[in-house]
Amino acid sequence: xxxxxxxxxxxxxxxxxxxSLAKENKRVAIVSLGQSALHFxxxxxxxxxTVDGKAVEDPLEAVKTLPAEHPYSMLGAERVKELxxxxxxxxxxxxxxxxxxxxxxxxxxxxxxxxxxxxxxxDDFITREDLSKYKKVAVVSxxxxxxxxxxxxxSGLRKLGIxxxxxxxxxxxxxxxxRSTAEMRATSIGRQLHGKALDEFADAVMKAAGDADxxxxxxxxxxxxxxxxxxxxxKVGKPLYCVATTPMSVAGQRMQTQLRRRFERLGGTxxxxxxxxxxxxxxxxEIEYIHTVNIGDEKLVADSYILASGDFFSRGxxxxxxxxxxxxxxxxxxxxxxxxxxxxxxxxxxxxxxxFGVAVSDDFHPLKDGKTVKNLYAVGSVxxxxxxxxxxxxxxxxxLTALHVxxxxxxxx
Amino acid sequence: xxxxxxxxxxxxxxxxxxxxxxxxARDCAMRGLSTLLVERLDFTAGATGRNHGLLHSGARYAVxxxxxxxxxxxxxxxxxxxxxxxxxxxxxxxxTLPEDDLDYQKLFVESCHKAGIxxxxxxxxxxxxxxxxxxxxxxxxxxxxxxxxxPFRLTTANVIDAQRHxxxxxxxxxxxxxxxxxxxxxxxxxxxxxxGELKNIEARLVINAGGIWGHEIAAKAGIRINMFPAKxxxxxxxxxxxxxxxxxxxxxxxxxxxxxxxxxxxxxxxxSRVPYDSxxxxxxxxxxxxxxxxxxxxxxxxxxxxxxxxAYAGVRPLVAADNDPSGRSISRGxxxxxxxxxxxxxxxxxxxxxxxxTYRLMAEWATNMACEKLGVDAKCETAxxxxxxxxxxxxxxxxKSHTIALSTEQLAIEGRHGSLSxxxxxxxxxxxxxxxxxKVSVGEIKYAIDKLHVNNLVNLRRRTRLGMGxxxxxxxxxxxSAIMSKRFGQxxxxxxxxxxxxxxxxxMRPVAWGQTLVEAEFSAWIYEGVCGLGxxxxxxxxxxx
Numbered sequence: 001x002x003x004x005x006x007x008x009x010x011x012x013x014x015x016x017x018x019x020s021l022a023k024e025n026k027r028v029a030i031v032s033l034g035q036s037a038l039h040f041x042x043x044x045x046x047x048x049x050t051v052d053g054k055a056v057e058d059p060l061e062a063v064k065t066l067p068a069e070h071p072y073s074m075l076g077a078e079r080v081k082e083l084x085x086x087x088x089x090x091x092x093x094x095x096x097x098x099x100x101x102x103x104x105x106x107x108x109x110x111x112x113x114x115x116x117x118x119x120x121x122x123d124d125f126i127t128r129e130d131l132s133k134y135k136k137v138a139v140v141s142x143x144x145x146x147x148x149x150x151x152x153x154x155s156g157l158r159k160l161g162i163x164x165x166x167x168x169x170x171x172x173x174x175x176x177x178x179r180s181t182a183e184m185r186a187t188s189i190g191r192q193l194h195g196k197a198l199d200e201f202a203d204a205v206m207k208a209a210g211d212a213d214x215x216x217x218x219x220x221x222x223x224x225x226x227x228x229x230x231x232x233x234x235k236v237g238k239p240l241y242c243v244a245t246t247p248m249s250v251a252g253q254r255m256q257t258q259l260r261r262r263f264e265r266l267g268g269t270x271x272x273x274x275x276x277x278x279x280x281x282x283x284x285x286e287i288e289y290i291h292t293v294n295i296g297d298e299k300l301v302a303d304s305y306i307l308a309s310g311d312f313f314s315r316g317x318x319x320x321x322x323x324x325x326x327x328x329x330x331x332x333x334x335x336x337x338x339x340x341x342x343x344x345x346x347x348x349x350x351x352x353x354x355x356f357g358v359a360v361s362d363d364f365h366p367l368k369d370g371k372t373v374k375n376l377y378a379v380g381s382v383x384x385x386x387x388x389x390x391x392x393x394x395x396x397x398x399x400l401t402a403l404h405v406x407x408x409x410x411x412x413x
Numbered sequence: 414x415x416x417x418x419x420x421x422x423x424x425x426x427x428x429x430x431x432x433x434x435x436x437x438a439r440d441c442a443m444r445g446l447s448t449l450l451v452e453r454l455d456f457t458a459g460a461t462g463r464n465h466g467l468l469h470s471g472a473r474y475a476v477x478x479x480x481x482x483x484x485x486x487x488x489x490x491x492x493x494x495x496x497x498x499x500x501x502x503x504x505x506x507x508x509t510l511p512e513d514d515l516d517y518q519k520l521f522v523e524s525c526h527k528a529g530i531x532x533x534x535x536x537x538x539x540x541x542x543x544x545x546x547x548x549x550x551x552x553x554x555x556x557x558x559x560x561x562x563x564p565f566r567l568t569t570a571n572v573i574d575a576q577r578h579x580x581x582x583x584x585x586x587x588x589x590x591x592x593x594x595x596x597x598x599x600x601x602x603x604x605x606x607x608x609g610e611l612k613n614i615e616a617r618l619v620i621n622a623g624g625i626w627g628h629e630i631a632a633k634a635g636i637r638i639n640m641f642p643a644k645x646x647x648x649x650x651x652x653x654x655x656x657x658x659x660x661x662x663x664x665x666x667x668x669x670x671x672x673x674x675x676x677x678x679x680x681x682x683x684x685s686r687v688p689y690d691s692x693x694x695x696x697x698x699x700x701x702x703x704x705x706x707x708x709x710x711x712x713x714x715x716x717x718x719x720x721x722x723x724a725y726a727g728v729r730p731l732v733a734a735d736n737d738p739s740g741r742s743i744s745r746g747x748x749x750x751x752x753x754x755x756x757x758x759x760x761x762x763x764x765x766x767x768x769x770x771t772y773r774l775m776a777e778w779a780t781n782m783a784c785e786k787l788g789v790d791a792k793c794e795t796a797x798x799x800x801x802x803x804x805x806x807x808x809x810x811x812x813k814s815h816t817i818a819l820s821t822e823q824l825a826i827e828g829r830h831g832s833l834s835x836x837x838x839x840x841x842x843x844x845x846x847x848x849x850x851x852k853v854s855v856g857e858i859k860y861a862i863d864k865l866h867v868n869n870l871v872n873l874r875r876r877t878r879l880g881m882g883x884x885x886x887x888x889x890x891x892x893x894s895a896i897m898s899k900r901f902g903q904x905x906x907x908x909x910x911x912x913x914x915x916x917x918x919x920x921m922r923p924v925a926w927g928q929t930l931v932e933a934e935f936s937a938w939i940y941e942g943v944c945g946l947g948x949x950x951x952x953x954x955x956x957x958x
Binding site: 037040042110111112114115116143144146147149151152155175178179181182184244246247249311312313315318319320321338339340342343345346347348351353354389394 | 849895917919925946
C-alpha cells in the first residue's frame with residue numbers, strides 16, 4: 001500500500017501531523033497502537049510552565065531561555081510563536097474549543113484541589129481565573145466514583161476564599177454501573193451520559209448544587225464530542241465546569257475522537273490497534289517501507305514517514321536492563337550512563353530517564369548510527385532532550401513539532 | 414524533656430512487632446500475663462516483611478543443619494493447622510540441573526528423612542507436568558512439603574489474638590531507653606513517633622524481640638550481643654510464574670528458591686554481610702538484581718521475560734556464638750538469652766536468631782523463660798489454638814448456602830481475612846473497588862483503619878495488599894488516600910501519599926525497565942501531572958520501608 005505520508009503513532013502529535021497533512025489533500029495513514037498520553041490528559045495543554053524550577057508567565061518569551069537541545073530551541077522562538085497562534089483555530093476546526101491567551105499561562109485545578117500552570121484549556125474546564133468570579137461553589141461528584149477527590153477540591157476552593165459545598169449524585173443509569181465494581185471509571189460513566197441519562201444527571205446535579213453560584217463536576221461528560229457538555233450546561237442553567245479525573249481521561253478521549261474523526265473525514269486512514277514492527281532503511285539513508293503486525297508481509301510504503309510513537313508509556317522507546325532502544329528502526333537514543341544513572345531516588349525529583357528519546361538533527365530528522373534518516377521525521381515526546389512533565393510542556397511540544405514537520409513536508413513537495 | 418508517667422504496670426513488655434514479637438505477645442497473653450507489645454514503626458516492618466514468604470519444609474537445611482530442619486518441619490505442620498488462612502499448601506520441588514551434582518540428591522533425601530521431612534524423589538518428567546515453569550533440562554526432582562506463608566497476615570493474626578487475650582499494642586512507639594535500676598530492667602521509655610512525646614511504662618520483665626535492631630536495644634542495658642546483619646535481596650514478579658515452590662537441589666546459594674505467593678512469585682535471595690549502620694536503609698543494587706535474574710532463570714527460564722514488579726531486601730539477625738566475637742561460628746538457630754544469667758541484668762530477655770518459620774517456637778521459648786522468671790505456671794497452647802481468621806470451616810458447605818458462587822472480589826477478601834471477613838462492611842457504597850489489581854474495596858479499607866492499626870498507606874498495604882499488584886499503587890493510592898484523609902486529615906493524608914509513592918518507587922527503581930518503567934512514568938504523570946502532587950514536601954522523606 002502506498003501513501004504520501006505514513007505516521008507511526010496516533011496520539012496527540014501523530015493526529016495533529018496527520019490532520020494538517022490531510023487538509024492539504026495528502027494521502028496519509030496513521031498506525032496507532034491505541035495507547036497514548038491523551039489517556040491521562042488533564043483537559044489543558046501546556047506549552048511551557050516551568051523553566052529551571054521557576055514559574056513561567058509568558059511561555060513564548062520563556063522559550064528563548066531554553067538550552068539548545070530542547071525541541072523548542074530547534075524550532076526557534078520566532079517559529080514557536082508563529083505555530084502557537086495557530087493552535088486554537090486548528091483545534092476549533094476539529095470541534096475542540098480551547099480558551100486562554102497565547103502569550104500568558106493560566107492555572108488549571110487538579111482533582112486533588114491543587115493548581116498547576118497550563119496554557120490553553122478545554123472550554124468546559126475550570127481555571128483559577130474563572131473561580132475568581134464566584135463566592136459559593138458546589139462540588140458535585142458521582143457516588144462510588146473514586147477517581148475524583150471532592151474534599152480536596154473543596155479545600156482548594158477554601159484557600160481562594162470560596163465557600164464550597166460537597167455532594168454526590170447518582171442516577172438509575174449510574175446505579176447500574178455501580179453494581180459492577182470495575183465499571184466506575186470516568187470513561188465508563190461518560191459512555192452512559194447521553195439523552196435521558198444525561199437529563200437525569202443534570203437534574204441530580206442541579207438539585208445537589210442548591211444555591212451555589214457555580215458548579216464543579218469531575219469530567220465524566222462528553223466522551224466523543226462537546227455536545228453533552230453543552231446540553232448539561234444549558235439544562236443546569238448555572239455556570240458549570242469540569243475538573244480533571246485520574247485516568248482514564250474523558251477529556252483526552254474526546255480530543256482523540258474529534259481529531260481522528262476530522263482526519264478520517266478528510267480521507268485519512270487510521271489503522272487502530274496495529275503496531276509497526278520494523279522498517280527498511282536503504283543504503284542512502286531513506287526508509288523504503290515498513291511492516292505492521294496486522295498487515296503482515298505486505299509492505300507499507302510512503303514518500304515520507306513521521307515517527308510520533310511517544311516515549312516509554314506509548315512504547316516509542318523501550319528500556320531493557322542494560323539499554324534503551326527505539327523499537328521500529330533502531331534509531332539512536334540519547335541515554336546518559338547505565339541504569340543506576342537513569343533515576344533519582346526521590347520520585348518527585350527530576351528523573352533523568354524522562355529526558356531520554358531519539359536523537360534528531362535540527363530539522364527533526366532522527367539519527368541512526370549518527371546519520372540522519374532523510375525521509376523520516378520525529379515529532380512529540382519520542383524526541384529526547386526535554387522533560388515534559390517538569391516543564392509542563394508535553395502537549396506543546398507534541399502539537400508544535402507536529403505542525404512544524406507537517407509544514408516542512410508540504411513545503412518540500 | 415516532657416516525660417509522662419502512665420499508671421499501668423505490665424507483667425511483660427515485648428519490644429518489636431515482627432512475627433516473633435507478635436507471637437510472643439500472643440503466647441504471654443494466652444498464659445495470663447498482662448502484656449504490652451511495642452513497635453517503633455509498623456507490624457512486620459523489619460525482616461518479617463522482607464523474606465520469601467516460604468513455608469519451609471526444612472528440606473533446605475536438612476544437609477547442613479539437621480536441628481533447624483526438624484524444627485522447621487514441626488512448625489510447618491503446626492502452621493498448616495493453626496494458621497490455615499495465612500498458609501498455602503503449594504508443595505515444593507528440589508530440582509537438579511545438568512551442571513549440578515546428582516549425587517547430592519541422594520544425600521539430600523537421606524538427610525530430609527533423618528529430620529522427619531517427607532521427601533520423595535520423583536521422575537523429572539512428572540515434576541515438569543506438575544510444575545511447567547521448571548527448567549525442562551532438569552535431571553532430578555524431589556518433592557517436599559514446602560508451602561507459602563503470608564507473613565503480614567500471620568503477624569496480624571497473632572496481634573489480633575494477643576489483643577483478644579488482653580494484650581495492649583502500641584505501634585509507632587520507639588524504645589528510647591530501658592528503665593534500669595540497680596541492675597534490673599523494670600520498664601521502657603517510649604517515644605511516640607507522631608507526637609514526639611516520651612512516656613515511661615513499668616513492667617516486671619522486658620523481652621527484646623527487635624530482630625537486628627535488638628542489638629541496639631540490648632546496648633541500652635549495657636549488654637552486647639554479637640549480631641551480624643546479613644542482607645538478602647529478592648525480586649517480585651508480576652504474576653504467579655509457578656504454583657509449586659521450586660528450589661535448587663544444591664548447597665544453599667544465591668537465588669535458588671522461587672516461591673508463589675498470593676498473586677505473585679518471588680525469587681531470592683542473595684546473601685551478603687552489611688555494616689550495622691546500614692540496616693535501616695537497605696537498597697537493592699543493580700548487581701544484586703542481575704545475579705537474582707541470572708540465577709533465577711536457571712530454575713525457571715520464563716523469568717527472563719516476566720515483568721518484575723519490584724526488588725527489596727531484608728536483614729537477617731544472625732547471632733554469633735558468645736565465645737566467638739569474630740562471628741565465624743554463626744548460628745541460624747534460635748537464640749534465647751536470659752540476661753540475668755549471661756550479663757547479670759535482671760528482668761530482661763532477648764529472643765533472636767531463628768527464622769520466620771520458627772517464630773512460634775521462638776515465642777514459646779521466650780514465654781517459657783518469662784513464666785519461669787515471673788513464677789507463673791502456665792502451659793503453652795499456641796501450637797493447638799487456631800489463629801483468628803483461621804478457624805476451621807467448610808467452604809463447600811458455605812458455598813452451598815450461597816445461591817451463586819463467591820465473586821472474585823469476595824474470594825480475595827476471604828483469602829486475606831479468612832473468617833474475620835464477616836466484619837468487613839458491605840453495601841453498594843462499601844463495595845466500590847479501590848485497588849483493582851488486588852480487589853480491595855472501600856469496606857475493607859474502612860475495616861483495616863478501624864481494626865488493624867492502620868496509620869498510613871504502607872500499613873494499609875501490609876494489611877490488605879493495596880498497591881501490591883501490577884499497577885504498584887498508581888491508580889489506587891490516590892483513592893485510598895482520599896478515604897484515609899477522612900480519618901487523619903488532608904495534610905497528613907497528602908504527605909503520606911507522597912511518602913507511599915516514594916516507597917513504591919524505592920522498590921521499582923532497581924528493576925525499572927520494560928513495563929515497570931512504563932508504570933513508573935505513568936504514575937509520575939498521574940501524581941505530579943494530573944494531580945499536581947510533589948510540591949507539598951520539597952523533600953519527601955521515605956520513613957518506614
